[in-house]
Amino acid sequence: QVQLVESGGGLVQTGGSLRLSCAASGRTFSNNVMGWFRQAPGKERAFVAGINWSGGALYADSVKGRFTISRDNTKNTVYLQMNSLKPEDTAVYYCAADQVPRRLRVMTTFNQYDYWGQGTQVTVSS
Numbered sequence: 738q739v740q741l742v743e744s745g746g747g748l749v750q751t752g753g754s755l756r757l758s759c760a761a762s763g764r765t766f767s768n769n770v771m772g773w774f775r776q777a778p779g780k781e782r783a784f785v786a787g788i789n790w791s792g793g794a795l796y797a798d799s800v801k802g803r804f805t806i807s808r809d810n811t812k813n814t815v816y817l818q819m820n821s822l823k824p825e826d827t828a829v830y831y832c833a834a835d836q837v838p839r840r841l842r843v844m845t846t847f848n849q850y851d852y853w854g855q856g857t858q859v860t861v862s863s
């Protein structure tokens with residue numbers, strides 16, 4: 738049974754930092770695209786960042802320069818370092834994984850991913 742478990746969310750002030758983790762179990766995703774999405778109340782789930790099997794990363798314009806996605810294949814884990822947080826970053830953050838191996842293109846729509854975590858809440862106070 739494949740599971741993605743996010744952790745690291747919480748409450749932080751504007752300008753602060755958080756590091757999200759997504760630990761996968763049930764299969765290895767070292768050769769797969771992994772992504773982070775977020776969903777604020779009343780809004781659609783939106784792409785935040787993604788990373789392919791070779792380490793190539795893609796970011797949403799709204800987080801470029803502030804967020805960094807990385808992966809540790811020895812731990813089957815992907816991370817999202819979030820700096821200079823803003824109130825508009827407040828959302829539930831979801832980890833996602835693609836089941837197709839060695840895809841170079843990082844997908845940006847949620848229906849292109851096959852596995853999802855349960856989400857972790859990030860709240861940025863002003």
